Amino acid sequence: MLSNRLANVDKQGQECDTMSHKKEEASSAMLRIPFLVLLLAGASLTGAILTARASAADAPPSPMADAIIFERQEIMGQLRRDSDVLGDILAGVQPAERLPAVTAAIAQGARDSLDIYRQRIPGGRTRSEAWAEHEKFMGQMEAFARNTELMAKAGSKGDLAGVTALVVEALPCKQCHDRYRLPAKPS
Numbered sequence: 247m248l249s250n251r252l253a254n255v256d257k258q259g260q261e262c263d264t265m266s267h268k269k270e271e272a273s274s275a276m277l278r279i280p281f282l283v284l285l286l287a288g289a290s291l292t293g294a295i296l297t298a299r300a301s302a303a304d305a306p307p308s309p310m311a312d313a314i315i316f317e318r319q320e321i322m323g324q325l326r327r328d329s330d331v332l333g334d335i336l337a338g339v340q341p342a343e344r345l346p347a348v349t350a351a352i353a354q355g356a357r358d359s360l361d362i363y364r365q366r367i368p369g370g371r372t373r374s375e376a377w378a379e380h381e382k383f384m385g386q387m388e389a390f391a392r393n394t395e396l397m398a399k400a401g402s403k404g405d406l407a408g409v410t411a412l413v414v415e416a417l418p419c420k421q422c423h424d425r426y427r428l429p430a431k432p433s
């Protein structure tokens with residue numbers, strides 16, 4: 247049973263490893279951040295244009311959208327690293343003292359994901375289904391935030407058995423990705 251759980255967490259890690267194309271996306275997003283600053287500096291003149299862009303359902307790529315997509319991918323990437331650590335702790339490969347910090351970090355990542363997906367910004371590897379059924383998608387994000395919070399409570403007490411009992415429900419990474427994330431581009 248526990249090994250199933252760990253396999254689940256591990257698989258998540260592997261699945262997300264093959265993303266060399268991402269580095270390019272990341273650096274191009276960073277290059278564009280100064281543009282965002284310039285745009286914001288001129289906001290009194292360009293405010294109307296910006297607002298129109300941000301609210302259009304399928305807006306053309308804009309520096310602001312790129313920055314948000316970059317940010318949500320960073321949050322997810324951190325979630326993967328933290329989940330890997332949690333998997334190692336549950337497997338006894340890493341010390342259990344890290345349980346409070348890592349379960350708290352996962353709960354924070356889930357809250358951040360929930361927050362950032364309130365903004366409907368198509369792009370990245372988010373499938374159009376996430377926007378077409380945004381309420382349902384956000385319902386899953388809310389459950390993710392709630393359940394990781396519960397797991398973090400057990401984690402804060404160093405309760406390994408409690409975390410183990412909650413981990414499958416708390417980390418619905420694969421279920422959500424299967425429905426709402428596009429496959430990685432072959433590199």
Ligand code: HEC
Pocket residue numbers: 258262265268315318319320322323325326327329369370371372373376383386387390417418419420422423426427428
């Ligand atoms: C409710 C949905 C949902 C949940 C839960 C979820 N993710 Fe994601 N995740 C996504 C979506 C959508 C994307 C695509 C983001 C984009 O590129 O726009 C994504 C992308 C990712 C990526 C790729 C990020 C990148 O650099 O491009 C990783 C890694 C990832 N998720 C890990 C996780 C892990 C680990 C968990 C669980 C602890 C998790 N996710 C939970 C929806 C979810």
